[in-house]
Amino acid sequence: MxxxxxxxxxxxxxxxxxxxxxxxxxxxxxxxxxxxxxxxxxxxxxxxxxxxxxxxxxxxxxxxxxxxxxxxxxxxxxxxxxxxxxxxxxxxxxxxxxxxxxxxxxxxxxxxxxxxxxxxxxxxxxxxxxxxxxxxxxxxxxxxxxxxxxxxxKPHNKTEIEASLKAASESYDKGLMTKDKALFSDLFADDYASTGREGKLTNKEDEINQMMSSDVVFLTSNTDDKNFRIYRNTAVETGKFSSTGTYKGKPFSETGRYTTTWIYRDGKWKIVADHTSPMPDSK
The missing domain is CATH 3.10.450.50 (Nuclear Transport Factor 2; Chain: A,)
Structure with a gap:
């Protein structure tokens, strides 16, 4: 018991x-x-x-x-x-x-x-x-x-992220003609680097100064054959460019290929690197 x-x-x-x-x-x-x-x-x-x-x-x-x-x-x-x-x-x-x-x-x-x-x-x-x-x-x-x-x-929605990337690319094209310094200051990442036709490397500040220079006047500027490849928050854009204008008063006509590397940072696409190569018939 x-x-x-x-x-x-x-x-x-x-x-x-x-x-x-x-x-x-x-x-x-x-x-x-x-x-x-x-x-x-x-x-x-x-x-x-x-x-x-x-x-x-x-x-x-x-x-x-x-x-x-x-x-x-x-x-x-x-x-x-x-x-x-x-x-x-x-x-x-x-x-x-x-x-x-x-x-x-x-x-x-x-x-x-x-x-x-x-x-x-x-x-x-x-x-x-x-x-x-x-x-x-x-x-x-x-x-x-x-x-x-x-x-x-979680990876971003592919359709939405690609649309915003294309819009950013188009804003670059328009800004080139209007010499929109504020746009490029925001569009280029602080660690931006550009490789030009002669292998010269320029940073963000130098590139914007060249684009804003009164020595360069664009009469036309077009891009086509654009292709975008997105890898999570990084993207590579390739395409063809053609432009006409004057440099220090002398006319120029140029056609070439470009490769642009983008990164999705702080809710927007920014350019971290550019490479351009003129085609043989450019003058």
Missing amino acids: KNLKLIAVLIVTIIFSNCSENKNSSNDEQEIRNLISLYDEAAMKNDIGFYETNLAPDYQIATSEGSFENKKSSLQFMKQELENPSYKLISLKSDSVQVHFIGNAAVVSGKWLSTTQALKDSNPVMHNDEGRYTSILEKRDGKWMMVSEHVSD
Whole structure:
């Protein structure tokens, strides 16, 4: 009889313990889900203080670009974006969030969805992006802290991304005739490099100065036989160009081939490299 009573007490204790653990687990899960929502809100508000408080001192993140950042470098990047933003964040939210516990740690996985808008764009277009993330949080001194993250992007919609690339290419053609310095300053990446007909290499500043020079006057400028190949956030454009005009008062007529390398950065296409080769009959 005593053994039966002891067994009954043990069963009640186990049941009570399991119920208590389930209750704590449920509370922790809700706390973590709320925290994930607060992370999204902090990103929308540029609330760097939130990240300073909730990222663990040993925090690390593997970004979609393949870089590996710690807390210090992550906060520094956020401050730079706050002072000199490269894009406008319209919306950000997490979806399909899953939480799994391993002792005092939690593994959170989910989908992120964002809408951004490029800055310094005469015709700003909304860009919808999405991807996956995995986060590891650890409960330290009774508080859940973000310890590690990994973020990946879903490839952009091919039709949309190709349309925006073609539009950027057409803006280059128009800007050449109108000598639109502001357009080229925005269209060329800061690390832009151009290889000319004689093998001369020029950077962004030099190239724009040459294009804006009063020595060069374009009467006509056309491109055709364009071909675009897109590799995630990088693209290669090849085509044929023909132009007429004057250089230091002397007429010229030129036909050639070109190769342009584009990169999709901060919600817009930018040119990182150009190579032109005149055809034999050019003068």
